[in-house]
Amino acid sequence: MEMESNFIKTIMEEDLAEGRVKEIVTRFPPEPNAYLHIGHARAIITNFELARMYGGRTNLRFDDTNPVKEDVSFVNAIKDDIQWLGYQPAQVVFGSDYFEESYQLAVRLIKKGLAYVCDLSAEEISHFRGTLTEAGKDSPYRTRTVEENLDLFTRMRSGEFKDGEKTLRAKIDMASPNINMRDPVIYRILHTTHHNTGDEWCIYPMYDFAHPLQDAFEGVTHSLCSLEYVDHRVLYDWFITHCETKHVPHQYEFGRLNITNTIMSKRYLKQLVDSGVVTGYDDPRLPTLVGLRRRGYTPEAIRDFILSTGLSRINSTVSSEMLENSLRNDLIGKVGRYFAVMDPLPVTITNYLSDEVEWLDVLNNADNESLGMRKLAFGRHLFIERSDFAMEKPNKHWKRLSMGLEVRLIHAYFIKCEEVVTNPDGSIKELRCTYDPNTRSGSGFTGRKPNGNLHYVEASTATKAQFNLFEPLLVDSDSDRPLEERINPDSWKIQMGVAEAALAHAKPGDKFQFVRQGFFATDRLSLPGVPCFNQTVELKSRVK
Ligand code: ATP
Ligand code: MG
Numbered sequence: 001m002e003m004e005s006n007f008i009k010t011i012m013e014e015d016l017a018e019g020r021v022k023e024i025v026t027r028f029p030p031e032p033n034a035y036l037h038i039g040h041a042r043a044i045i046t047n048f049e050l051a052r053m054y055g056g057r058t059n060l061r062f063d064d065t066n067p068v069k070e071d072v073s074f075v076n077a078i079k080d081d082i083q084w085l086g087y088q089p090a091q092v093v094f095g096s097d098y099f100e101e102s103y104q105l106a107v108r109l110i111k112k113g114l115a116y117v118c119d120l121s122a123e124e125i126s127h128f129r130g131t132l133t134e135a136g137k138d139s140p141y142r143t144r145t146v147e148e149n150l151d152l153f154t155r156m157r158s159g160e161f162k163d164g165e166k167t168l169r170a171k172i173d174m175a176s177p178n179i180n181m182r183d184p185v186i187y188r189i190l191h192t193t194h195h196n197t198g199d200e201w202c203i204y205p206m207y208d209f210a211h212p213l214q215d216a217f218e219g220v221t222h223s224l225c226s227l228e229y230v231d232h233r234v235l236y237d238w239f240i241t242h243c244e245t246k247h248v249p250h251q252y253e254f255g256r257l258n259i260t261n262t263i264m265s266k267r268y269l270k271q272l273v274d275s276g277v278v279t280g281y282d283d284p285r286l287p288t289l290v291g292l293r294r295r296g297y298t299p300e301a302i303r304d305f306i307l308s309t310g311l312s313r314i315n316s317t318v319s320s321e322m323l324e325n326s327l328r329n330d331l332i333g334k335v336g337r338y339f340a341v342m343d344p345l346p347v348t349i350t351n352y353l354s355d356e357v358e359w360l361d362v363l364n365n366a367d368n369e370s371l372g373m374r375k376l377a378f379g380r381h382l383f384i385e386r387s388d389f390a391m392e393k394p395n396k397h398w399k400r401l402s403m404g405l406e407v408r409l410i411h412a413y414f415i416k417c418e419e420v421v422t423n424p425d426g427s428i429k430e431l432r433c434t435y436d437p438n439t440r441s442g443s444g445f446t447g448r449k450p451n452g453n454l455h456y457v458e459a460s461t462a463t464k465a466q467f468n469l470f471e472p473l474l475v476d477s478d479s480d481r482p483l484e485e486r487i488n489p490d491s492w493k494i495q496m497g498v499a500e501a502a503l504a505h506a507k508p509g510d511k512f513q514f515v516r517q518g519f520f521a522t523d524r525l526s527l528p529g530v531p532c533f534n535q536t537v538e539l540k541s542r543v544k
Contacts, residue, residue, distance in 0.1 A: 001304050003049050006311040008252055012054060012222060021221040024056030028082070028089075029063045029211070029225075032074040032195075034266040035281040035288045036081045038302065038323070042257040045306045047224055048087040057090035059218055065095045065210045067194035075195075077281075081289040085299045095214055096196040102205045102213050103157065105243040106168060106187060110149045114242050115186065116142055117152035118169045125167070128174070129182050136174035136182040156189055159202045163189050170209070172238065180235045184208055212236045216245035223251045227315055257309060258317040261472045262287045268483055277487055278473070284523075284534045285473040285491055295470070296511055296521025296536030301330040320472075324537050331511065331519045331536070336364035336371050339410075339455045340514040340533070342467050342497040344383035346430045346459065349415065352380045357458055360441070362411045365513075374502045377458035378412045383498055384456050385516075389431060391420065399452030401431070408450040410515060414439035455515045463504035466532040467495040468523065499531065506531045513539070 003009065015021045026047040030036065036044075051058040060082060062075055082089065109115035118141045120128065130136035144152075149168075156166055168187035176182055186209035191202045205213075215223045223236075229251065236251045263269060264287060272278045272286070281288050284295035292302070305326035309318050357379035364371040384401065393402040401407045406416040419432035439445045470493075474486045503512070506522040512533070513519050520533040 001307045003046075003053065003307055004310060007313060008046070008050060008222065008224065008254065008311060009053075011252065012050060015221070016054060023221070024051050024054040025058070025219050025221045026051045026056070026224060027059040027061045027215065027218065027220050029061045029095075029214075030078050031063045031066070031069070032071065032078060033066075033069040034074060034270065035077055035290055037264050037269065037289065038259065038262070038287045038292065039257050039264040041085065041289065041302050042254075042306050042309070042311075043224070043226070044082060044085060044087065045303055046254065046311055049307070050222070050224075056221075058087070059091045059093055059220070060089035061214060061218070062092075062094045062096075063207070063211070064194070064196060065205055065207060067190060067192045067204060072195050077290065084289065084293060085302065091218070093214075093218065094196050095210055096194060098210070098214050098217055099197060099201055099205070101217060102210055103203075105213055105245075106205070106209070107150065107153065108243060109170065109186075110153060110168075111146060112242065113146060114171050115149065115168055116144050116171055117149050117156065118142070118167050118183075118185075119165070120167075122164060125185065129179060130174070132179070136179075138174050139169070139183065142171060142183070153187075156187070156203050157201075159191070161189055163191055165189060168203075170238070172235075178231055178234055180208070180232050181238070184235060208232055208235050209239055212239045212249065212251070213243060213245065215249035215251075216240060216243075216247045219247050220249045223249050225251060225253055226256045227253050227313070228256075229253055253313070255312050255315040257306075258315065259287065259323060260317060260320050261474055262320055263474065263483075271483065272473075275484075277484075284468065285470055293509075294521070294524065295534055296331075296519060297327055298330050298334075298511075301327040304330065319543075321541055321543050325541065327537050328519070328539070328541075331513065333365065333368045335511045335513050335519065336374075337366075337513045337515050338364075338500055338503055339376070339457050340465060340467070340497065340499040340503065340517060340520075341383045341385050341455070341457045342495045342517065343386040344457070344498050345386040345389055345428060347382040347384055347415070347456070348430060348432050349380050349382065349435045350418065350432050351434045355380070357461060360411055376411055377461040377501060378409070379458045379460060381459035382409075382456045383459055383462065384409075384431075384454055386428075388454050389417070389428070391428075400454060401452070405451045406436075406448075407452045407454050408439070408441075409456045410453050411441050412456070413437065413441070414450050455517075457498045457500050459498075461501040462498040463501060464530045465497055465499040465503065466526075466530060467497060467520070468532065468534045469493040469495055470535050499533075503531055504529070506533075511536065 028047045048058045118139050128137045167185045169183045172181045174182045187203045230253050233251050282290035282294045305323045357377040359375040362376045388400045390402045413435040415433040415435045421430040423429045471491050473491045475488045508524040510522040518538045519536040523532040526532040
């Protein structure tokens, strides 16, 4: 799937055609203060795919101008996620790499009389700023001379002042209808160790100032961001113009992606992890990229999903069903189809007299022969799914096993239930069945029709297995109720069962279709001899 036409593609094509740009250069600028989620995938895929489409390049730039919230562990996690999605940044850079250049451009603004050192406190600044209906008031420090500002700014850098004592502000227009233009702060004092620059700096540039300059330094042509920055664009352009950067980048805004029933706020994700509601950022129920990966999502499915949602100028909410459909479509022809029994009911084949098992040759995926073949065991002792048996045929639609009925065991033989052995409490202990050796799968037998097709696992060669079954983490998606009250208590159910021998050595990340059950991915917490499988997605959508 290719990216369909959208407004940014149109802009890029015009820019190239009219010679305004020679090469498309984009960047993905995450703040290294959290794990990436499926919403970030829209920004990543959009930036990388657009540049690639026109033979351009994309940088990964860590927006690390706020030293307080950031951490190097997030840097590595973000790099891994982008690589996993299949993208290779042209350069990996940090906003903090440009602290010196940004500082020099702030000095340039001061020299042009376009920036001043202000002594107002944060509270006073916000009070002076005015409101949407009321113009702001000039700071009493707005008229400081260039010399005085240069001196004070140098002393801010050298550490003479305490946090919050002074700021550097752009001198724009306190009466502007756009509040962002009312002398925004461009540097603040923070005596904090930065993960990249250590204690070298005690003043840090604000995002609105640093970001356009970083785009300019890197030759970014199309600086794509989400909608909340629309009102910052004039400021972006103001800094580019007045700092007189050699290169002139432009900002374009696209709508954010939201998914029904899915939390995509960093704050809430953190709350779920910190409160222990989920097991960590890679909990398979979370929409983080690490969580989706552990759940069994493929980068191809995520890319397909993101591209199918299109790109528009408004925020959009799409159904989580759409994401699941992209996943099914990707997995269906890609993974082998195996047998696993999650709630095993023992079956003895009374007329299979040998103690040895028979190994049947089976195609791993009948729709994709390149996935090869394997051996599947059949023998005297089997397991079927408890829910595939009913003492009496419940209705005419029952296409499973019941007393006196005959079903096909897929890839093997027809079996007929002759006797039910019960426990003292009345529960079913075992089924005693006969099989018909003439009905072997592939033998061409057409003599009669079975009452359904079931999967099974041969008992003596089976491996024990754990199945993690998931439901949405949140109930009632549109509710305004607090998050803690919306947690689904059944969102992670553990089921112990068995799987066919070939699955005993499944490695973390290996993906399968379990016939009649769904798609599953092997978890990283599998124990030796007991593989653990995460339910990735059901075989069919429940929504019609
Ligand atoms: P915060 O506002 O807490 O920093 P953020 O989601 O904006 O959160 P960033 O690390 O700044 O996090 O995100 C990097 C980029 O990803 C930004 O350009 C942002 O616009 C984009 N992005 C984040 N979430 C979404 C989303 N749901 N849809 C589209 N783009 C998104
Ligand atoms: Mg952000």
